[in-house]
Amino acid sequence: MKLDVLAIAAHPDDVEISCGGTVAKLNKQGKKVGILDLTRGELGSRGSADLRDEEAARSSEILGLSARENLRMADGFFEYNRENQLAIIRIVRKYQPEIALINTPSDRHPDHGKASKLVSDALFLSGLRKIETELDGKNQEHWRPKSVYHYIQDHYHKPDFVVDVSDTWETKMNAIKAFKSQFYDPNSDEPETPISGKEFFDFLASRGRQYGRPINAEFGEGFTAERPPGVSDLFDLQ
Numbered sequence: 001m002k003l004d005v006l007a008i009a010a011h012p013d014d015v016e017i018s019c020g021g022t023v024a025k026l027n028k029q030g031k032k033v034g035i036l037d038l039t040r041g042e043l044g045s046r047g048s049a050d051l052r053d054e055e056a057a058r059s060s061e062i063l064g065l066s067a068r069e070n071l072r073m074a075d076g077f078f079e080y081n082r083e084n085q086l087a088i089i090r091i092v093r094k095y096q097p098e099i100a101l102i103n104t105p106s107d108r109h110p111d112h113g114k115a116s117k118l119v120s121d122a123l124f125l126s127g128l129r130k131i132e133t134e135l136d137g138k139n140q141e142h143w144r145p146k147s148v149y150h151y152i153q154d155h156y157h158k159p160d161f162v163v164d165v166s167d168t169w170e171t172k173m174n175a176i177k178a179f180k181s182q183f184y185d186p187n188s189d190e191p192e193t194p195i196s197g198k199e200f201f202d203f204l205a206s207r208g209r210q211y212g213r214p215i216n217a218e219f220g221e222g223f224t225a226e227r228p229p230g231v232s233d234l235f236d237l238q
Contacts (some may be wrong), residue, residue: 001032001066001067001095002032002095002096002097003032003033003034003066003067003095003096003097004026004031004032004033004097004098004099005023005026005031005032005033005034005097005098005099005100005101006033006034006035006036006091006092006095006097006099006100006101006145007019007023007033007034007035007036007100007101007102007151008035008036008037008038008088008100008101008102008103008115008119009035009036009037009038009102009103009115010037010038010039010103010109010111010112010114010115011037011038011039011041011044011075011109011111012037012039012040012041012052012053012055012056012059012070012179013041013052013055013056013059013176013179013182014037014103014112014153015035015101015151016059016063016172016175016176016178016179017153017176017204018104018151018152018153018221019101019151019163019221019223020063020168020171020172020175020176021163021165021168021169021171021172021208021219021221022101022151022163022165022168022221023035023063023065023101024063024064024165024168024171024172024175025163025165025167025168027063027064027065028064028167028168032066032067033063033064033065033066034065034066034067034068034069034095034097035060035065035067035068035069036068036069036070036071036088036091037056037068037069037070037071038070038071038073038078038084038088038115038118038119039070039071039072039073039074039075039076039078039111040052040053040070040072040075041075042075043075043076044075044181044182044193045190045191045193046181046182046188046190046191046193046196047181047182047190048181051181052179052181052182053070055178055179055180055181055182056068056070056178056179058178059175059176059178059179062171062174062175062178063171063175067095069091071084071087071088071091073087075111076111078111078114078115078118080114080117080118080121084118084122085118085121085122085125086131086133088118088119088122088123088126089122089125089126089131089133090133090134090135090140092122092123092126092143092144092145093126093133093135093140093141093142093143094135094140096141096143097145098145098146098147099145099146099147099148099149100119100123100145100147100148100149101148101149101150101151101223102115102116102119102120102123102148102149102150102151103115103116103119103150103151103153104116104150104151104152104153104155104157104224105117105150106155106157107153107154107155108153108154108155108194109154112153112154116150120148120226123144123145123148124144126142126143126144127142127143127144128142129142147225147229148225148226149223149224149225149226150223150224150225150226151221151222151223152211152221152222152223152224156207157222157224158222158224159211159222159223159224160223160224160225160228160229161222161223161225161229162211162212162214162215162217162220162221162222162223163220163221163223164212164215164217164219164220165208165212165217165219165220165221166212166217166218166219166220169208169218169219173201173204176204182195182196183195183196183200183201184196184197184198184200184201205219208220208221215238
């Protein structure tokens, strides 16, 4: 299956938190969108890896994803190496996305920055003919997405562009809440974390309004670009 957009994340729920509204909007527009999670988030203080798998499946249904895969790299300890790059390359060549959405280069969780570099370089290498990969016993064609954008998660970064997600904000929040073990639950006896309090949802709403305000939208999601986006007409810009 060819995808229009592949969002790649260090952990399950990274995409939902950062650009879940954009993913939901793309699906509403008829685009095929998938998520590739590098790890199962097994080092998370709450829940378990098996539970995160179940939650990711529920979130995928809410977002309307066409595909979701997990490479099961070591949470917290995955490395920048040939093996991990080739694993990402195989998935990129499998789905041949036009656009890739990836972690921001710098963030509160060190895995986000590590994933950003690992994935960005793997996306480039995926376009080199002389790097040979196989999937299910078949040789894969080289493929490189036309555009790579970094979604913004915990730390504030000045965006290069903002997507109006006002009409899909509720879907985004429902997708986040599908990860019940990680977020606010008044009946939970799990340890508190920086994202488990009710105030985290308030933070997300404030961040969404912060990015939405400059484009006259109720909610927005910000992205940075690896290279300047091109337009053929100034009126393509709002």
